[in-house]
Amino acid sequence: MKTKWIGLAILAAVVIAAALYAFAAEKTQVTEANGYLGGEKIGLLEDEEVQDVFRSRYHLHIDYARAGSLEMITADQTGMNYLFPSNQTALELYEQVKGAPYRSEIIFNTPIVLYTRARVAEALTAQGIAQRKGEITTVDMEKLVSCIEEGRSWADIGLPELYGDVYVGTTDPTKSNSGNMFAGLLANTLCGGVADKSSVEAVLPRLQAIFQKLGYMESSSSDLFDQFLKTGVGAKPLIAGYESQLLEFAVQEPETWAQIRDDIVLLYPTPTVWSSHVCIALDETGAAVIDALLDGDVQRLAWEKHGFRTGLYDAPGDIAAFGVPGVAQEITLVAPMPDAATMDRIIQSLS
Amino acid sequence: MKKRILRLAAACLLLLTALSLCACEAQTKTRTEGAAADAVLGRGGKVLRILSGSENAALEPILEAYAKEAGLRIEMTYRGSLDIMRALSQEDLPYDAVWPASSLWLNVGDTNHRVKHAESISITPVVFGIRKSLAGNLGFVGREVSVRDVLSAIESGELRFCMTSATQSNSGASAYIGFLYALLGDPDAITLEDLESETLQAQVRSLFSGVDRSSGSSDWLKEMFLSGDFDAMVNYECLIIETNQALVARGDEPLYVVYPYDGLSIADSPLGYVDNGDDEKEAWFLALQNYLLSEDAQSAIQRTGRRSSYTGVDARNRDVFPETWGLQPDRVLSPIRMPASDVLFACLDLYQTELRKPSLSVYCLDYSGSMYGEGSEQLVAAMDQILLQENAAQHFLQASETEVNILIPFESEVLDVCTAVGNGEELEALDAVVHSLETGGGTDMYAAAAEGLRRLRDYDLAQYTPAIILLTDGQSAGSFSEFEQAYAELGADVPVFSIMFGDADEEQLRELAEYTNARVFDGREDLIGAFRSVKGYN
Numbered sequence A: 001m002k003t004k005w006i007g008l009a010i011l012a013a014v015v016i017a018a019a020l021y022a023f024a025a026e027k028t029q030v031t032e033a034n035g036y037l038g039g040e041k042i043g044l045l046e047d048e049e050v051q052d053v054f055r056s057r058y059h060l061h062i063d064y065a066r067a068g069s070l071e072m073i074t075a076d077q078t079g080m081n082y083l084f085p086s087n088q089t090a091l092e093l094y095e096q097v098k099g100a101p102y103r104s105e106i107i108f109n110t111p112i113v114l115y116t117r118a119r120v121a122e123a124l125t126a127q128g129i130a131q132r133k134g135e136i137t138t139v140d141m142e143k144l145v146s147c148i149e150e151g152r153s154w155a156d157i158g159l160p161e162l163y164g165d166v167y168v169g170t171t172d173p174t175k176s177n178s179g180n181m182f183a184g185l186l187a188n189t190l191c192g193g194v195a196d197k198s199s200v201e202a203v204l205p206r207l208q209a210i211f212q213k214l215g216y217m218e219s220s221s222s223d224l225f226d227q228f229l230k231t232g233v234g235a236k237p238l239i240a241g242y243e244s245q246l247l248e249f250a251v252q253e254p255e256t257w258a259q260i261r262d263d264i265v266l267l268y269p270t271p272t273v274w275s276s277h278v279c280i281a282l283d284e285t286g287a288a289v290i291d292a293l294l295d296g297d298v299q300r301l302a303w304e305k306h307g308f309r310t311g312l313y314d315a316p317g318d319i320a321a322f323g324v325p326g327v328a329q330e331i332t333l334v335a336p337m338p339d340a341a342t343m344d345r346i347i348q349s350l351s
Numbered sequence B: 001m002k003k004r005i006l007r008l009a010a011a012c013l014l015l016l017t018a019l020s021l022c023a024c025e026a027q028t029k030t031r032t033e034g035a036a037a038d039a040v041l042g043r044g045g046k047v048l049r050i051l052s053g054s055e056n057a058a059l060e061p062i063l064e065a066y067a068k069e070a071g072l073r074i075e076m077t078y079r080g081s082l083d084i085m086r087a088l089s090q091e092d093l094p095y096d097a098v099w100p101a102s103s104l105w106l107n108v109g110d111t112n113h114r115v116k117h118a119e120s121i122s123i124t125p126v127v128f129g130i131r132k133s134l135a136g137n138l139g140f141v142g143r144e145v146s147v148r149d150v151l152s153a154i155e156s157g158e159l160r161f162c163m164t165s166a167t168q169s170n171s172g173a174s175a176y177i178g179f180l181y182a183l184l185g186d187p188d189a190i191t192l193e194d195l196e197s198e199t200l201q202a203q204v205r206s207l208f209s210g211v212d213r214s215s216g217s218s219d220w221l222k223e224m225f226l227s228g229d230f231d232a233m234v235n236y237e238c239l240i241i242e243t244n245q246a247l248v249a250r251g252d253e254p255l256y257v258v259y260p261y262d263g264l265s266i267a268d269s270p271l272g273y274v275d276n277g278d279d280e281k282e283a284w285f286l287a288l289q290n291y292l293l294s295e296d297a298q299s300a301i302q303r304t305g306r307r308s309s310y311t312g313v314d315a316r317n318r319d320v321f322p323e324t325w326g327l328q329p330d331r332v333l334s335p336i337r338m339p340a341s342d343v344l345f346a347c348l349d350l351y352q353t354e355l356r357k358p359s360l361s362v363y364c365l366d367y368s369g370s371m372y373g374e375g376s377e378q379l380v381a382a383m384d385q386i387l388l389q390e391n392a393a394q395h396f397l398q399a400s401e402t403e404v405n406i407l408i409p410f411e412s413e414v415l416d417v418c419t420a421v422g423n424g425e426e427l428e429a430l431d432a433v434v435h436s437l438e439t440g441g442g443t444d445m446y447a448a449a450a451e452g453l454r455r456l457r458d459y460d461l462a463q464y465t466p467a468i469i470l471l472t473d474g475q476s477a478g479s480f481s482e483f484e485q486a487y488a489e490l491g492a493d494v495p496v497f498s499i500m501f502g503d504a505d506e507e508q509l510r511e512l513a514e515y516t517n518a519r520v521f522d523g524r525e526d527l528i529g530a531f532r533s534v535k536g537y538n
Helices: A002-029 A039-046 A048-058 A088-098 A118-126 A141-149 A177-191 A197-212 A221-235 A243-252 A254-260 A284-293 A296-304 A340-350 B002-032 B054-070 B081-088 B103-109 B132-137 B147-155 B170-183 B192-196 B198-208 B218-227 B237-249 B279-293 B295-302 B315-320 B341-355 B374-387 B389-393 B425-436 B445-456 B480-490 B506-515 B527-535
Strands: A031-033 A035-037 A060-062 A082-084 A103-117 A130-133 A136-140 A238-242 A264-270 A274-281 B039-041 B046-052 B072-078 B097-099 B115-120 B124-131 B161-164 B211-215 B232-236 B255-258 B265-267 B270-274 B359-366 B404-410 B418-421 B465-472 B496-500 B520-522
Touching (some): A048 A060, A048 A284, A048 A296, A060 A284, A103 A221, A118 A264, A141 A177, A141 A197, A177 A197, A177 A238, A177 A340, A197 A340, A221 A243, A243 A254, A284 A296, B054 B218, B054 B295, B081 B103, B081 B170, B161 B170, B170 B232, B198 B341, B211 B218, B270 B279, B279 B295, B295 B315, B374 B389, B374 B425, B404 B425, B418 B425, B465 B527
Parallel strands (some): A035 A082, B161 B232, B359 B465
Antiparallel strands (some): A082 A274, A103 A264, B124 B255
């Protein structure tokens, strides 16, 4: 009997040792990567299916700290392996400040859109600022900008329950990408074509006036979108954001989406601009992060669960699967962003 | 046989897991010792330390129920939202989560990018609550009211009100910004030039002359309101509802809620995780947050007078928002836009140094023998934080040009009385006095407080926010009746705040606080913090 116990004890010791070994082995194999991430991509990196692909195929655990796309370029990068901003201007800025990166790739794209509520969309349509063609609603940027510059109030366009003048809520263009890109879009509109270094000077005072009215601006696109959804039509009647944000929300929070879908309206500015989410590797681990992000399954999940378009123009899959009315299959009316030097001038004037 | 071996192996594994879990818990426990929490909810081994706005005190039962079920121990530390903002920008942040009243302060404060998973838990607007009959007389019932309307009532002397400090608390800051917009004639945005206008400054000063009492936090403002005799306060809709529930329960007249359409702001109550790289804590945090956002918890939260995100107030909770109190649960909350950060901070500086009603603070400081050594060192360090303006500015506690600070060092008798007017040399001289005094003798705080009250007779108290701030570390000799007599002779509503230190008798201090509608701060863990808090109240 006694020997039997000893035998079992040895067996148990072996089992424990094996378990410890397996545990330790797994630990040494998974590399921790850390970096700065634009807030709108948190959902993707927190996605368990995506994390599984990272772990099993690339032996990576990708952690992040949230930061604005432009802010992260100049932030303290000690201990960071990658930067994942939401536009190519950030990459150009990086190249100016720090030189050529270890590696960089565009991971996916999403257009800048406007979000609003049903009653505001109706008022904008009645004013001829927004147009509905079939399911899709577009916004004539020139008319919207005139409406803002004229200082018309919400009451003037038939919304007396809203306080103050018509405005588009954005993130801080000097810190965060969606606000930055919306500033680029406004500059294009004011210039009557893609703004460049010579044409932008004349419109800077008007651009400053539009942004000065906004007062305090959020520094993260995800916070702004979250507040748009949660604080209601009074607090954020009309905001600029990414198309991916609503698609992701509809997939991730189906119950809440069912409650509010009749009230939320997605508007495509004509023309709009593309936000290209580019990953900048700071070292070898960062380069591995890029490989992992470009994995076919990660790219598929990025569209299906998080709404990022992985190619330009045409949607990579069926848009009906999202259950979001008014999403365009193709984004055809797109203008290029002003170049980095012009954007730099715009950002300076808004700082 | 095979089965038995498997079972045994499984048991060993279980044991191993259990052991490693125990190790984790022990580790967690030692790490949380130190900072004292204001409320400890649940007794589990899994500790979550939350730095929260005081308005969330009303959610304690909901948090406690969850903590018990989940084996959590939730330690709530209550601070004003602006204090939370400042804590976020510090290197050392000994909390697992932050929960300020508004995401504005979270965004401005989180310069180190440590906050993750921030989600709005509920929504409540900042409103005026005015005694119902008075609101009726002022013509505020059943119509849209502007900030201008409220200001006219204050200017004509028909309305006096209480609010929290604009530099300590979100509700005070929000209301103040709303006042500025209204006085500037509702511009698109407040500019730095606007703030320099003499006319504006004079108007705001006259407005704040109608402030009866100030407070460092919204929840304590509610408590103070309930134990005093006041007409109106600026506070969160949910705290006005709580106040009314208490007023009605004791047979008093409720407050009528006024939503100023051109000066409204919203508190969105974001709960965010402070990422210190502990995956387990992150999981506990997310589970707690999920629970708070669940349908059941949201319904319970609505019953505390808060609105839910997306959907507002459910039909079954409408009874918490009675129309007879002026409540409008279906109102579209259309807030003013907050100014850009640089302008916002300029506004706050201006409030602190120029516009608020000047404070008249009497510091009664214990120099008895028991303060010798560490005690007096901490006292001196704390006073340095308040009296030296460079330090004070870091916490928006600067003195204004017209405020008065009186120092009364005491032991068994009053040692001296030193007065400083304004924020210049006289104030620095006061700090020199604090440094120069020696400790010795017994303790009689009543004599010191009574002396303070007698000194206040030299001032027109309507022009100031007066307060006595008492620091003591021991059982006091002397008698409460001496204090009581001096209080009666002064015949004014002056709070006697005290800071408990060393072996101070909490009972004695509480008696003074209750008598004067003030509060006791615990300086035993963090004396400097306690001084800062008490200073935030006036």
